[in-house]
Amino acid sequence: xxxxxxxxxxxxxxxxxxxxxxxxxxxxxxxxxxxxxxxxxxxxxxxxxxxxxxxxxxxxxxxxxxxxxxxxxxxxxxxxxxxxxxxxxxxxxxxxxxxxxxxxxxxxxxxxxxxxxxxxxxxxxxxxxxxxxxxxxxxxxxxxxxxxxxxxxxxxxxxxx
Numbered sequence: 073x074x075x076x077x078x079x080x081x082x083x084x085x086x087x088x089x090x091x092x093x094x095x096x097x098x099x100x101x102x103x104x105x106x107x108x109x110x111x112x113x114x115x116x117x118x119x120x121x122x123x124x125x126x127x128x129x130x131x132x133x134x135x136x137x138x139x140x141x142x143x144x145x146x147x148x149x150x151x152x153x154x155x156x157x158x159x160x161x162x163x164x165x166x167x168x169x170x171x172x173x174x175x176x177x178x179x180x181x182x183x184x185x186x187x188x189x190x191x192x193x194x195x196x197x198x199x200x201x202x203x204x205x206x207x208x209x210x211x212x213x214x215x216x217x218x219x220x221x222x223x224x225x226x227x228x229x230x231x232x233x
Contacts, residue, residue, distance in 0.1 A: 112177045116169045116186070123161055133158065140198035147198075159193070159202045160209065166190050167214040174213055194221040 127133045133154070139146050140155035147155055166186055173183035193199040200222065207215055 109178055109182070112172050113182045116165065116172065116178075119165050119168075120162075120186075120189070123165065127158065141193075141196040142198075144196075144198040144201050155198055156202055156205065159199060160206060162189070162193060163202070163206070163210060166193070167210045170214050170217060171211060190218065191221055191225060194218060195225040 127137050136147065136151045136154050137158055139151070140159065144152075144155070166189060169178070169183065169186040170190075172178045173180070173186075203218065203222065207218070210218070
């Protein structure tokens with residue numbers, strides 16, 4: 073065997089090593105991306121679940137939440153303040169979820185579940201009132217999305233359908 077043949081074999085072995093390294097790197101990046109998406113989904117879900125547990129675990133907040141969504145004008149001033157804070161929390165969670173979706177940190181399937189919550193809220197009487205007062209507290213992209221959803225579903229619709 074001559075030195076040229078040995079050199080050619082060395083180049084083939086080296087090139088094979090580079091290809092294997094690139095394939096391994098691609099697999100690791102894909103795995104890391106999926107882990108990041110799952111972590112993001114978990115964090116958003118954790119925020120929403122904590123919010124819902126707080127509302128569900130408090131009879132007074134549950135009543136304010138339900139009345140605010142279905143018959144906003146029946147709330148007294150103190151209840152309106154509490155409802156606006158509560159619905160604002162949901163709005164921030166959904167705004168964050170939409171930002172993560174548009175930034176491609178979560179996929180369409182994950183976003184759809186949050187979009188369904190947004191549709192339910194956008195159909196409600198109280199969300200329309202909240203939105204009139206507080207829309208500028210949200211990102212421009214989320215504002216555009218919410219207003220599109222509100223055109224599709226007029227506030228005051230039955231949110232439980």
